[in-house]
Amino acid sequence: MSQPTQSTKLTQRSGRWRVWHRWLSLFFGVQMVLWSISGAYMVFFELSFIHGDHLVRPVAQQLPVTAQPAPLNQVLKAFPRAREITLQSTLIHGSMVPTYKIFGHRTTQLINAQTLERLEFSQADITAISNVYYAATDTPKIRSVEYLESQAPSEISASLLPVWQVNYDDFANTSFYISPRTGELLTKRHDFWRGFDFMWMLHIMDYETRENITSWLLRIFILGTGVLMVTGMVLLIFTLRQKPTKVAS
Incomplete structure (x- = not known):
């Protein structure tokens, strides 16, 4: 063998x-x-590109020439717990309005810089603000606008709630998320980000x-x-x- x-x-x-x-x-x-x-x-x-920077245009925060904001000491008297205060302009009801952004310990709010009244944004205001930010085209087409309060979609953090979601009918199915307190663009999403x-x-x-x-x-x-x-x-x-x-x- x-x-x-x-x-x-x-x-x-x-x-x-x-x-x-x-x-x-x-x-x-x-x-x-x-x-x-x-x-x-x-x-x-x-x-x-993934972050969607190309979808957002810079928004000028210039105050109207006729703006007469309330003195800062008056603002501090009305909001003694404010940690930081900034003066800016905000699009409300179709016009730029001088506003104070009040930064507290846990929340941020927007007030009218002249009357010191807290501002609330309607759906029409949010739509107009979102279109100002939107840079993909000069004639944006919105598919839907939703106010999300209790359940966040998987593409954003639940810490952003409550938030306005503005969905555009474009090539990348862009979504803008707008703060209901300040009218700021918090974040944006599109199909390439989702991919x-x-x-x-x-x-x-x-x-x-x-x-x-x-x-x-x-x-x-x-x-x-x-x-x-x-x-x-x-x-x-x-x-x-x-x-x-x-x-x-």
């Missing part, structure tokens, strides 16, 4: 490693493809909050991918060590 040759032993060993490599490829290979696709998407687009957020979820493997970059699932797959690479290198070594079979003439 002939003894197995060195080449036969190498073939048997490489066969066992090849089985492991195939199973690891089946289990971890899909995630490697997802890492490649999601990484390519996130690298391809500029962050400023980035989805790819980020696939990349870090956090399918709930999309924030945890050190989850055990991610660590396990990183370790498994490393083992997959090791088995591939071992198979390469076995392949290089095997002598080519001579064909008898």
Whole structure:
């Protein structure tokens, strides 16, 4: 009975490693493809584009020439707990009105700089303010305007509530989120941002909050991918060590 040759032993060993490599490829290979696709998407687009900076035009905060705001000491008397006060102009009822923004310990509010009355924005005011910010076209087309008070969509933080959501009928399905207290643009979203957020979820493997970059699932797959690479290198070594079979003439 002939003894197995060195080449036969190498073939048997490489066969066992090849089985492991195939199973690891089946289990971890899909995630490697997802890492490649999601990484390519996130690298391809500029962050400023993903953030939607191109959708917003700068809004001048110049006060009307005829503005006569109340003295600051009068404002402090009416709002003794104010930590910071800024004077600005705000679009209300179709015209720019001088306003004071009052920063408190937990909240921020907007008051009329002349009467010191708290300002409230109607849906028409929010729509007009949003259109002033909107830079994609000079004739914006709004799909819907909603006041979100108790449940935030997954694309924004619940800490922004309550907030006005203005949805535009454009190529990227842009959404502006406007503060009901100050009329400021808090954040903006569009389909390319939503795609980035989805790819980020696939990349870090956090399918709930999309924030945890050190989850055990991610660590396990990183370790498994490393083992997959090791088995591939071992198979390469076995392949290089095997002598080519001579064909008898």
